[in-house]
Amino acid sequence: MSSRRPLLGWLLIAPSLIGVTCFLILPVVLAFVVSLFRWDLLGTRSFLGLENYASLLRDGALVNSLLVTGVFTLISVPVSLAIGLVLATQLVRALPGSAIVRVIVVIPWVCAPLALGVVWKWIFQPSVGALNQILGVRIEWLTDPSLALPAVAFVAIWQNVGYISLFFQAGLSRIPGSIYEAARIDGANVGQQLWFMTIPLLRPTTFFLAVTQVVASFQVFDMVFALTGGGPQHRTEVIASLIYHEAFEASRLGRASAVAVILFVLLVVITVIQQRWFSRRITYDMS
């Protein structure tokens, strides 16, 4: 039973309340305010109204970043979910030795995206890179405008597949083996079992992963920074890269904040849709 001790309650939450107010709520409010100003790194500022938003739309920077982030998300999320699922179906068979693989595939997930980005930048180097040496070709993976974004998405997929497979493994182990038994007796083959049983039964897991991965890929920064820095020709300039460049390289904090506000609104919309979906889906949960 909870006890009624108002003073103690407020005392115990005081530190975190200060933290949440000063370093989460206030900055969001401030981002809205700064987005209405011309504001540089030296602190000079003048009120602009909605001009930052208008100029972002005019010069195409925002649309470009939204497109880049959208394409990045559309490549990396479905592919890493599909590979993660296949990997999970093989790992849950628990054949001897698979326990080691289960640990190995999660290693990239605990490593700094920045450090992994640097490693992959080296692997992708046209002349001294390992990939071209192995393939015996000389492809400009990160500087060719049409290859850079797929290459970045590939590295993101490589980093996340093992982590995603952990969730699918957890989901798969919740499906009782008896229904597969029944399906086999009814003559369902492996493909039918996967398509008509496993995938629908994993829907809550898949949905959770899809939402969290979409939200995460809308925020991707470190890896892109290390691999391409947003180039070539802004072809990998994801939203977070645009915010960084506008603020800390072009010294346009107002424009950067306008991008941040738009990103925040987008993420809130995604999360709200998720909540709607999730509350409807919860009955689907099997236990």
Next chain:
Amino acid sequence: MTAQDPSPAGGHGTRPADERSAPADGGGSGGRDHRRTARPSGRRRPLTGSLLARRVLGHAATYLVLIVAAALTLGPFLFSVMTALTSTTQFAQEGPLSVPAPPVLDNVIALFSSEDGFVTPVAVTVQMVAVILAGQMVFSVLAAYAFAQLRFPGRDLLFWVYIATLMVPQVVVVVPLYLMLSEMGLRNTFWALVLPFVLGSPYAIFLLRENFRGMPSELMDAMRIDGAGTLRLLWHLVVPLNRPIIVTLVLITVVTHWNSFMWPMVITSGPEWRVITVATSALQSQYNNNWTLVMAGTTLAMLPLVILMIVFQKQITRSVGDATLR
């Protein structure tokens, strides 16, 4: 449901935690035993030749997938470590695929002996992670206990506000945070690295509260009657009873802040308060073609967490369950 239950399901009455470790038998939908017309008794019969062949094939396919996955995952790490152990001259002569002969520690030594080397970044990162970890754990446990076990006006509204802040990503607040901490005169200081995170994390508070709500109140009442203060109660009862979720949160916090890059990069400048990710990035842009040195840097940046991951693999796997049940 016992209080030791590692899942935060206490309040919701959802599924028990041990399902995560349930035997995977039959759950795989893998290539095992896929006859189109199965006889009810077929399962019990000794394996016939063709059935055995199918089973062997199924296992071979699984092992193929697993080996490819392991090789693709480890490949980049292997390249990174190998290059870090290759001498600069050998690398220049033989290229990126050369096996270090003999392996040398020159690059690692160079990394630690040079003026702008890795000694300071390692020290700064360790301190930053330690301070953030201590602060987040203490303040999150305090707040979670209050939200879970005490009644006070505004509690539910405040908790809702905390949950809402889970939606605020770092990249959205980086510019205003930069302005605020610069205004406070904290730019390029140790405090700037830790202050935004040290007072607790809404995510940790949320997970802890879910666990604290399921605790048996009899024990707590008994301790209170014995005259124990709140801090004693927390330290001797609440924390030990919730060790699994706390270990999970410690791991998540260490990984997150050891790897953090954007905030340390923008709020510090120069070598004084450089963390390990920023140092790695600087190394790469400074010594663009000295890949042996750069790979020594990335290897050092990643190695501690890889070791941590291998030591705590069970807890990390379990943290996935905790995250799904949120």
